[in-house]
Amino acid sequence: MSTTILAKKHSDFREGVQAGVSIGLGYMPIALTFGLIAKSTGLSVSETILMSLLVFAGASQYIALSLLAVGTGVFEIILTTFIVNIRHLLMSASLNEKVEDDHPGKKALYAFGVTDETFSVSAIKEGTVSTGYMFGVIIIAYSSWVINSGIGHVIGSSLPQTLQESMSVALYAMFVGLLVPSMKKHKKVIVLAGAAAICNTLFSQFLSTGWAIVLATLVAAVVVEFFAKSPKQEEEISG
Structure with a gap:
């Protein structure tokens, strides 16, 4: 019986990893750009990777960079990112109705990895979502975001200084790119x-x-x- 359960957990995890690959690939260009802009903002490679490790929220990290660029204080940055991420409370509450019952510690651990993309993939999965599946999806997405953030910073370090400084403009261009399509709709x-x-x-x-x-x-x-x-x-x- 225990062998059957173990095989099921392994299968669920593998299925989650496969589902997370598309998210990981989608994160690559965004994370690389984040790393590049983080370099132009003045963050070191360790600070860039640490932010991705601890925050793991693309929109909030980009906003944090823009606030850092204008000299905003730490508390204001934390409050702003909290407001931006408050939707995650609703997503987690909704997902909690779909996932299998498990130890609260495990749920808290994979809840950290709930993003718009991981939530969407998990929410549309048929039936109850297992813990193994959640960890599979999130590990791939999380690894892609963190690793590519660091790679982006390293790439940025090898660019000419004038090009590095001009990368800060990309931050505002990205926000405009996100805003305009929404304004049309x-x-x-x-x-x-x-x-x-x-x-x-x-x-x-x-x-x-x-x-x-x-x-x-x-x-x-x-x-x-x-x-x-x-x-x-x-x-x-x-x-």
Whole structure:
């Protein structure tokens, strides 16, 4: 019986690894770019790898770099990344209904690896998701992100100094690239971006850059959501 259980766990883990390969490949260019920009921001290779090891959240890490670039304090960076990642609470709660019962310690361990991509792959899997499957998916995704972050930094170190300095522009280009497609689909995103920009301009007159960004993000999100139209109306406007 124990041999059968062990074989099942091994099979689940292998299935998770196979499912995680596509995520790992998708992470490669993003992690490489993160490493390059981290180098241009002033982080050492060890600091870059450590951030990926401890944070493992692409959007938050990119935002942290942009905040570091303007001299934002540690607390403001932590608060901002917390706000950005608060959706992970909902994803983890949803996934907890689908995964098999297991020791809370194991669940806490693989919960660290829940990202938009690992959640999506696990959530659409038919039936109950085993612990072995979760670890298989997350180990591949996590390894790809951390390793390629370091590789990106090393590659950045070999680039000419002028090119390294110009890489910081890529950070803002990436945010624009993420924002524009959303703006085309949903009018509310345009209002949200505009409100956040206006709030940040006002708050930066009497607050530090970091706190102005944090407060502008919160105020804009709350105000726009409060005055937002119903989903049906939003769909009609977007269409």
